Amino acid sequence: MAESVNDSDAESRISFGDYVVLKRGDVFKSVQVENKKKVIFEKQWFFLDNAVGQLFGTRFEIEAGGSLKLKAAKHSGDSLDSKEAGQDNRHILDDGKSQKLTRDDIETLKEQGLKGQEIVQQLIDNSTTFKDKTEFAQEKYIKKKKKNHLRYDTLAQILTLGNIHAGSKILVFETCAGLVLGSVMERMGGFGSVIQMYPGGGPTRAGMESFGFPSHFHETLHEFPLCKVNALLAGTLDLSEKDADGNRRSESSQETSGVSEERSSEPQSMEVSVDPQEEMRRVERERLREQKAQEKKVKMEEKRKKLASAAALLEGRNADGLVIASRFHPCPVLMGLLKFIAPSRPFVVYCQYREPLIECYTKLREQGGAISLRLTDSWLRHYQVLPNRTHPVLLMSGGGGYLLSGTTVAADAAKTRNQQKSEEPVAKRLKLDEISSA
């Protein structure tokens, strides 16, 4: 997907169906623009209808009744605006005065008779800053749902250590509401393929929708259920056409519709109802039953095709990378999915906790097939930068989770030789040898 050099405004205008990011100060939220649909943001209800046709990056006010109104140009010298410009530099631990002023300003404006109106600075931003705001917005969403707390610096490491780039074939297993999946897909740019492994009934991709990918991106996304991995590895995965009951499909549709067909054929042997309206209703019910059976058949076939195409991508065991970020114990997931990865390719495993990754590390050392194993976490420190008032403000450490990264190599038959290449210090290595041979 090439960025056009010609900077056309048309592509920067908001349309119905677009995913946008609402921003007020440091708070962001990702929503979809829908006709006459109420959205809630920062304790306020409003409609986004009046934003359609406007440029991304526009500021709006919320009027009484919830409709949006264009805000006056920002370089008007309004004291509130100039504070906003400096606001990002101030962060949290300021002297408190500027925040108070802002509140006072709002109070003053209220008194001046804006009635139900509140001055709300809102920016609807486009993709120039979409990504990191999506991260922040999703982070808040994820925190609320108490899912994996994935910090954006950890996500940054995952994408880079995994060498995620256009044209590769990447396996992803995540339970981060589609945030990791979406980020991977964005870095693939619609080239190559992504296979999402999923644990239960179906893949969760809610967060991915917010990225607003063009439709052709979705053609590069595949899914494969974990419960069929063993069958695929053993070569026993059945991809032939079957219906839900596992019965072989025949040419006739009678078998596939199963019970519904039997029922519909019953009335023929019964006494014919005299009432014509009753007859009409019966015919209608039959028609609906057949329609449903037909739809089910089509869905099953689609599902089968998807499974087959994902299986085809996997069975070569030559994927270019593996990303795991889930609430599941990473060790079995990693050991299972590594089998699909080609040699000399990176893999990255995220876990909120350290111990499961220590297990993975140990297991990989014993088994071989991976080098350059590293268990890391990153610390992130924000700074307030102001004349004579520069100092750190926020240190985020530990809470971002841990990463285990490494590179695959050709599987090694001779286990003892692999232990000689162990990265552990000599004294400890001896004990490991004793233990594993016991």
Added chain:
Amino acid sequence: MSFVEYSEIIQEGDVVIIFQGHESMMPIKVQSGAQTQTRYGAIRHSSDLIGQRFGSKVTCSKGGWVYVLHPTPELWTVNLPHRTQILYTTDIANITLMLELKPGSVVCESGTGSGSLSHSILRTIAPTGHLHTVEFHAQRAEKAMQEFKEHKVSHLVTVRNQDVCKDGFGITGIADAVFLDIPSPWEAITHAKSAIKRKGGRICSFSPCIEQVQRTCEALLDHGFEEICTLEVLLRVHDVRTVTLPLPDFGPEEDSTDSCQLASDLSQDEVPNTGNSSVICRTATPPREMAGHTGYLTFATKPRD
């Protein structure tokens, strides 16, 4: 092979990474008839490399063996020949994410330096993006161009040997993102702003010293940049190891409820043949010294004109 696309088989002219062990890797250029010395003996390119699969084990002349790896920007960063101080993967990863780089992005960078960040950017923006990189030092600019060619990425990059503070990036209005790693970034902000697209874009400045950061933030504010944010990211590496901890001896167990139990109720594995006198723990310790300061990263957004 290329730095922006994987391939399976090693070919003549490829740059590969030889892995001899932990923290012992080296890049080599594959040439028919050539030989490379390693600590385990010689590698003959024609027989040992060309035609082999990336990731395979190569036995060297003295009998020892090494792995041969496909190059990636991350491997390149730790193995490239330094002409200047370079940026490491931890910073690079955050820069990439916060500048929102992706396939198709047009990026301006100065200075090119040793090309560590450049290779990462190229990998991320390929196949449809472009990198305009400016290097003040003529020799370094030349060396960078050479490397990009060898790594099969020169179609994605333009190297300019000029002073970014005086002459800018050589283009205007087409960049999605600008990156500055120069001694006086505040002097380049005007050019950075004009390089960015009318509809807006992102900027990042990397500086080791806080005074540089202060002047840069001031310049960004003066030029109308928004969402100015300065941060620092540090990577902590955990040393995974197996340790054996001895257990205390409280004497033989008596019947009374007060008796201290031995550690028989510990769920850890016990060392065989030593009775109950020690326990093995698998753990990870942080290193004695954490990675040092590299630099401060300042990000900002240029809004729509």
